[in-house]
Amino acid sequence: MYIVLAPPSNGQRISAGGDAQAAFLPVDAAGAPTADAIVVPVAQLGETVRRMEQPGIRWVWDSTRSWYPGLLAAGISVERCHDVALNREILRHSPSSSATEYGSQLQSRPDEAEDANPARVLPPLAPSPLQESLFETTQPAAGADVVEVSAEFAAQQRAVRDSDRPAQLALLLAAESAGALIAAEMEHAGIPWRADLHNELLESQLGPRPRDGHRPAELERLAGELRTALDNPRFNPDSPQELLRALHRAGIEVSSTRSWELQRHNHPAIAPLLKYKKLSRLLTANGWTWLDIWVHDGRFRPEYVVGGSMSGRWASRGGGALQIPHQVRDAVRADTGYTLIVADAAQLEPRVLAVLGRDSALAAAGRGLDLYQGIADQGFGGDRAKAKVAMLGAMYGATTGESGRLMPQLTRTYPQAISVVETAARTGEAGGVVASFLGRGCPPPSERWLSAQQTSSAAEQQRADSLARSRGRFTRNFVVQATAAEWALCWLAELRRRLRANTADYASAHIIFFLHDEVMLHAPRELADQVSAMVTEAARAAAQLMFGEIPVEFPVNVVVVDSYADAK
DNA sequence: ACGCGTAGCGCG
DNA sequence: AAAGCGCGCTACGCGT
Structure with missing residues (x-):
């Protein structure tokens, strides 16, 4: 045994x-x-x-x-x-x-x-x-x-x-x-990675690989353009502090250099700056240096840290495996004769919330493939974007902005589901612990947190309340995220079991990537249909294994592609 | 020289 | 349109 x-x-x-x-x-x-x-x-x-x-x-x-x-x-x-x-x-x-x-x-x-x-x-x-x-x-x-x-x-x-x-x-x-x-x-x-295609992609956007310590041609060009537009001949756009000062001198009143904040301003420097930041990110995070370090013999081999976050989600070390930008996914290609099977669970977290709250209205909204559209039709006049923002806000603890405003409507329509996250938030704010469906517990409050709550001075009280609300948002999200993570784990395990059930036939089909609610396999082309069916069947089995017979569906989108970029 | 906190951005 | 969860990584810039 x-x-x-x-x-x-x-x-x-x-x-x-x-x-x-x-x-x-x-x-x-x-x-x-x-x-x-x-x-x-x-x-x-x-x-x-x-x-x-x-x-x-x-x-x-x-x-x-x-x-x-x-x-x-x-x-x-x-x-x-x-x-x-x-x-x-x-x-x-x-x-x-x-x-x-x-x-x-x-x-x-x-x-x-x-x-x-x-x-x-x-x-x-x-x-x-x-x-x-x-x-x-x-x-x-x-x-x-x-x-x-x-x-x-x-x-x-x-x-x-x-x-x-x-x-x-x-x-x-x-x-x-x-x-x-x-x-x-x-x-x-490992993940099959075409260094040659990655290099072509970098060259087409940045220019040829520069000598160490030099800017690629396209970044140099944009930096020049920026210096002109900001009338500032020598500033370094890689320094947020310098950049912020330069923007202020040019009359652009921003409180940070975040892209989304810059986007709201109209100035000739904004467009080249946003482009510079995008390309600079590509270069530093997934440029030639990244390729040199992380891709060998046609494979990207990161290290996965199982249970690396408190919620049970995985973390990773090396190469930023869980943050592969869409920009470079075209370098992920199946070997000759093979194909990539990419699957993701559709709106996993709100579906999990429907189970946690035994909320038949939310379950009904998810009867189709698009849960957010279902929510939109039930309470938001068919506006999918609104429904999605509201639901994400409920699970993350938004209080202001649009999702804060939409919350009451959500609470009216799905009182059972919403009470799950509200109760978790109250528990966390009071210093309690919460757990996932299968029993993974969140950590207790730290000593620092507890002593902050002990304060009697009015000045400290505000800080203590802020910390309490912050923990409330954490525990609110924990119950959903952790249960979603264990569903995904069961999904993976069921998929692996099916692949192994006939080792001889499926020995060359491998799970090569897993990202919270998404899985990628590398398999011989002729097995693509059978493996795709296994992925779908494993999702059904995972829900059955965890929850038994329930009226909540957990659909997965499965695509068969040559390039990861085509998986959306 | 090295460690560490912060800003910013990538993914879900 | 731009807030609210979980992560990792890089560069900067300060401290030692």
């Missing part, structure tokens, strides 16, 4: 030498050993995993990142895992497990995620034995040996069992661990 994979404990080492070793300990669902541990040199790690891997086996390890990349490099993939470190962070914050022994222990221990330097509070750790050979890893296995990992696994299983909502929590932990496997597999596959 479960096999714990970790460095051996001291008594288990097969020789006194310094050779890196790995221990395999079969345990039952409660974490109790069912056989003796097997210890092998890491050189035999891959073949041992390959031999033991079989349907139904779940690998238990401290972190997927310390084991799985090496296995993938050796051509081995596994069906399921239990990522102890990821599950630890969920159980640390989940209100459902806070009363359990493990949950309360964790809350009194420092949070690795918040404490940048665990070495400060924990004894220094020996370097992981897995740093060598096959297993180069960025993150040591935290030093936990097989006895410690299996003990913590057992504690986590008990915490789920003793929690308020064992079924939901178990699903959340399984989905998070599946996400960890998928992230490692995506890093292994």
